[in-house]
Amino acid sequence: MTTTIPAAAPPLAIIAGGGVLPAEVASEVVASGRRVVLIGIHGEAEPAALEPLGRIADSVRLEWLEWGQIGRLLALLAHEGAREVVLAGSISRRPDFRAIVGDFGTLKRLPRIIAAMVGGDDSVLTRVIGLFEREGVTIVGLGDVAPRLLMGEGPQGRCRPDSSAQEAIGAAAAVVTALGTLDVGQAAVALGRRVVAIEGAEGTDAMLERVAALRAIGRIGRGDYTGVLVKGIKSGQDLRVDLPTIGPQTVIRAHEAGLAGIAAETGRVVVVQRAATLAEADRRGLFLSGFARAAGARA
Amino acid sequence: MTTTIPAAAPPLAIIAGGGVLPAEVASEVVASGRRVVLIGIHGEAEPAALEPLGRIADSVRLEWLEWGQIGRLLALLAHEGAREVVLAGSISRRPDFRAIVGDFGTLKRLPRIIAAMVGGDDSVLTRVIGLFEREGVTIVGLGDVAPRLLMGEGPQGRCRPDSSAQEAIGAAAAVVTALGTLDVGQAAVALGRRVVAIEGAEGTDAMLERVAALRAIGRIGRGDYTGVLVKGIKSGQDLRVDLPTIGPQTVIRAHEAGLAGIAAETGRVVVVQRAATLAEADRRGLFLSGFARAAGARA
Numbered sequence: 129m130t131t132t133i134p135a136a137a138p139p140l141a142i143i144a145g146g147g148v149l150p151a152e153v154a155s156e157v158v159a160s161g162r163r164v165v166l167i168g169i170h171g172e173a174e175p176a177a178l179e180p181l182g183r184i185a186d187s188v189r190l191e192w193l194e195w196g197q198i199g200r201l202l203a204l205l206a207h208e209g210a211r212e213v214v215l216a217g218s219i220s221r222r223p224d225f226r227a228i229v230g231d232f233g234t235l236k237r238l239p240r241i242i243a244a245m246v247g248g249d250d251s252v253l254t255r256v257i258g259l260f261e262r263e264g265v266t267i268v269g270l271g272d273v274a275p276r277l278l279m280g281e282g283p284q285g286r287c288r289p290d291s292s293a294q295e296a297i298g299a300a301a302a303v304v305t306a307l308g309t310l311d312v313g314q315a316a317v318a319l320g321r322r323v324v325a326i327e328g329a330e331g332t333d334a335m336l337e338r339v340a341a342l343r344a345i346g347r348i349g350r351g352d353y354t355g356v357l358v359k360g361i362k363s364g365q366d367l368r369v370d371l372p373t374i375g376p377q378t379v380i381r382a383h384e385a386g387l388a389g390i391a392a393e394t395g396r397v398v399v400v401q402r403a404a405t406l407a408e409a410d411r412r413g414l415f416l417s418g419f420a421r422a423a424g425a426r427a
Numbered sequence: 428m429t430t431t432i433p434a435a436a437p438p439l440a441i442i443a444g445g446g447v448l449p450a451e452v453a454s455e456v457v458a459s460g461r462r463v464v465l466i467g468i469h470g471e472a473e474p475a476a477l478e479p480l481g482r483i484a485d486s487v488r489l490e491w492l493e494w495g496q497i498g499r500l501l502a503l504l505a506h507e508g509a510r511e512v513v514l515a516g517s518i519s520r521r522p523d524f525r526a527i528v529g530d531f532g533t534l535k536r537l538p539r540i541i542a543a544m545v546g547g548d549d550s551v552l553t554r555v556i557g558l559f560e561r562e563g564v565t566i567v568g569l570g571d572v573a574p575r576l577l578m579g580e581g582p583q584g585r586c587r588p589d590s591s592a593q594e595a596i597g598a599a600a601a602v603v604t605a606l607g608t609l610d611v612g613q614a615a616v617a618l619g620r621r622v623v624a625i626e627g628a629e630g631t632d633a634m635l636e637r638v639a640a641l642r643a644i645g646r647i648g649r650g651d652y653t654g655v656l657v658k659g660i661k662s663g664q665d666l667r668v669d670l671p672t673i674g675p676q677t678v679i680r681a682h683e684a685g686l687a688g689i690a691a692e693t694g695r696v697v698v699v700q701r702a703a704t705l706a707e708a709d710r711r712g713l714f715l716s717g718f719a720r721a722a723g724a725r726a
Contacts (some may be wrong), residue, residue, distance in 0.1 A: 216508060267619045303612070306605045311603070312622040324628035325609040329621075337630060338637075348628045 133342040139163035139189070140273055141210040143201075144173040145217030149277075149373070153216045156274035158187045158199050164420055165208045167201065168192045168398040174424040199233015202263050212268050213260065215369055241341035255368055269368040273345055278371075279392045279399055279418040286405045287415035290391055292320065297391045297419065299323055305421065308363035314372050315360075317387065320353030332374075333377065336381035343386050355387040360421065361396045377410040379416070387416030437464035438488075439572055440509040442500075443472040443514030448576075448672070448699050450476040450517045455573035464507045466500065467491045471518055491513045491669045498532015501562050511567050512559065514668055516639035526584060568667040571696060577670075578696045578717040586714035588651075588688055591619065591653040595719065596690045598622055601655035604611040613671050614659075616686065619652030633660065635680035642685050659720065662696045674699040678707040678715070684714065688714030 140157050140165055144150030150173060154164045158181075168178050168189055174194070180192030189208065193201055205213070237259075271278055284288070289297060300318035303326060309312030315327040317339050324342065327335045336357065342348045342414045359372050374392060382390055389409075392399075395418075399405055409416045439456050441463055443449030449472060452464045457480075465487055471494070481489030488507065492500055504512070528722045536558075566663045582588070588596060599617035602625055606612030614626040616638050617702050625642065626634045635656065658671050673691060681689055690706070691698075695716075697705055701702055708715045 299609075303606065303609055306603065306609060307625075310602055310605060310622065312596075313625055316629075323609065325626040326606075326612055326627050328616075328625050328637075329623035329641055334637075338627075338633075344627055358464075 137162060139165050139182055139208055139210045140213070140268075141165040141205055141208070141213040143213060143215050144168045145215075145219045145350040145399065146172050146174060146175075146179060147217045147373075148177055148375075149398065150216040152277060153175050153214060153270065153274045153398060154178075154181050154188060156276060158184065160273075162273075164188045165204070165210050166190045167204065169219070170194050173217060194231075194294055197231045197234060197405055198237060199231045202265070202379045203233055204427060205265055210313075211264065212266050212273075214270060216270065227360060245375045257366070257368065267368050271367060275395075276348065277398055277400070277402070277417055278395050281394045281420065284399075284418065285372045285409045285414075286407065287357070287389060287413055289352070289391065289415045289417055293356055293388050293415065296320055296354050296356040296388075297358055297417075300356060301391070301419070301421070304358055304387065305363075308360070311362060314362060316355050317355060317385070319355045322348075322353070324348050328348050331382050332357070332372075332378060336378070336385045336387075339385040339387075340372060342382075355385065357382050357385075357387055357390045359390070359392040359397050361393060365396075367396065371396060371398050373398045373400055374405065374416075376404045376408045379412065379414055383412040383414055387414065389417065391415075391417045391419050395420035432501075433497065436461060437511070438464050438507055438509045439567075440464040440466060440504055440507070440512040442512060442514050443467045443477060444458065444514075446516045446672075446699065447473075447474060447476055447674075448697065449515040450480055450571065451576060452573045453480050453487060454512060454695060455535050455575060457483065463487045464503070464509050465489045466503070468518070469493050472516060474652070481664065493530075495533060496530045497536060498530040500607075501564070502527065502532055502565055508565065511558075511565050511572075512574055513567050513569060517555070522692055525631075531650075546555075556665070566667050567698060569670060570666060574694075576697055576699070576701070577694050578673075578691045580693045580699055580717045580719070583698070583717065584708045584713075585716045586688060586708065586712055588690065588714045588716055589653070592655055592687050595619055595655040595687075596657055596716075597652050599655060600659065600718070600720070601659055603659040605667065606660075607659070610661060610695045613661060614656065616654060616656050616684070618648055618654045621647075621652070623647050631677060632658070632680050633679070635684045635686075638684040638686075639680075654684065656681050656686055656689045657690070658691040658696050660692060664695075666695065669696050670695060672697045672699055673715075675703045676705045678704055682711040682713055686713065688716065690716045690718050693717035693719050 141164055142150055142153055144166060154166050157164050166181060168180055179188055189303045191204060260267055275381055296318040299321045300316040300323055303316040303323050312328060313326050313334050315323040316323050325335050325339050439461055441452055443465060445596060453465050456463050465477055465480060469491055477489055480487045482497055490503060490529050550555050559566055595617040598620045599615040599622055602614060602615040612625050615622050616624040624634050624638050
């Protein structure tokens with residue numbers, strides 16, 4: 129990094145869960161000329177991914193917190209002058225109640241936290257965002273601070289979807305759109321016009337393994353139809369939390385399932401390890417393409 | 428069977444694919460006092476299931492045909508005076524072209540058959556039905572000739588869905604309804620309000636195995652939420668072909684997936700081996716319940 133960062137500019141805080149995404153976000157933000165307070169959640173974030181960034185001492189301050197230490201988190205943000213927070217990476221555990229009890233700042237806010245958790249019709253995440261905002265902290269989206277990590281428009285690598293792939297994309301995208309309001313089915317696989325798999329709790333990788341297995345036993349066409357994976361987001365999803373992700377593994381699994389490529393909603397799906405993902409797609413002859421949801425679709 | 432059947436009444440023809448359903452339909456129809464021409468498709472229908480019925484010589488005439496012998500089929504129907512046909516059982520192969528070439532009646536109609544196959548926007552099955560109807564043969568539905576084989580209204584066995592199960596049924600039924608027009612997703616599993624699996628080409632049994640596996644690894648709640656399987660039909664599906672089916676295996680797999688029961692659309696889902704299915708459900712403490720799709724739903 130040769131960028132000179134004015135020390136006085138307010139830093140961006142990144143609350144880091146698992147995977148490589150938090151480190152990628154931090155790199156992008158630092159490269160854009162902004163300081164970062166990188167907050168790893170113990171047991172979720174990967175030290176091996178975050179610690180190298182912590183060594184860029186003038187641009188990145190790395191801290192570790194327990195799940196639920198909201199008081200310590202808010203104190204840290206105030207101390208660092210960070211008013212914007214981005215959430216990145218996967219969270220697999222629930223908050224540790226002992227950490228909450230040991231954190232005076234959290235305990236003090238507990239009535240408000242509980243009210244946020246139990247009240248209203250919004251999702252828990254939307255209410256947690258409201259809780260932060262009442263403390264003067266704004267949650268921003270990946271697209272606001274690291275737009276290059278999101279899927280671009282059209283083909284991203286060397287391969288392009290042909291007309292039969294476009295037909296399959298349309299079929300799978302129709303399913304993703306139909307399920308958009310129902311908090312399920314953010315990904316689907318179509319072979320030609322036939323949708324053969326819809327993602328539930330198993331995740332995209334497991335769904336692609338299922339397609340590979342169904343093809344191997346001849347339950348669905350082996351190579352007769354062009355197959356595609358489509359990933360999108362829920363209708364009205366808050367773009368600041370929990371965006372769907374693709375990466376090199378997605379490309380490898382899609383290839384093993386005999387698919388011709390992957391289409392994902394432009395600006396709404398994260399491409400982790402972008403260079404490696406594109407290299408894998410080019411090497412295996414898969415397209416990787418961004419699409420905008422059709423106007424009039426329930427998006 | 429003690430029913431006396433007037434020999435002069437026109438018989439019902441049953442074109443039999445795989446599984447136990449064709450034999451069940453034949454028994455029901457004979458019990459209702461109507462003769463049956465039972466036509467097994469070689470390589471699909473199970474001789475062990477059909478041959479015992481063939482021995483009730485005054486009520487059932489059993490014949491075997493190759494896939495694609497439409498000429499021989501129409502000649503047989505004419506000879507037996509059968510003007511109504513019901514399709515029952517699964518078909519896993521495609522017509523054997525050699526059988527078509529060897530059947531003069533089929534060859535003669537080939538231009539019309541090809542026109543039916545390639546023309547129009549309807550499904551192939553709808554067009555095949557039209558082809559039969561132009562020959563003076565009517566395709567009827569299971570509900571017309573053996574309504575007792577279809578799911579009834581409300582709880583069928585000893586167990587009933589409680590309010591948390593009703594909530595899960597609502598969540599999974601919303602997914603089945605949303606996908607209704609898209610020719611996919613006729614079954615879904617919900618744990619509480621969360622839909623965790625949607626059926627694609629893998630079939631209901633494989634989807635239930637997936638749910639069991641996801642529960643075993645703790646990816647979805649182990650027993651915290653009431654789980655249900657919901658099965659429905661496509662919007663506007665022709666009720667004369669390819670109705671979804673549940674049976675004893677479905678109950679066993681649903682139980683192994685930790686579900687509390689199965690809800691299926693009343694009058695639109697077949698319950699094969701009804702007595703065994705209900706006994707299995709009662710023994711394992713699962714409910715088996717018929718529901719009408721909500722008015723206003725896209726059905």
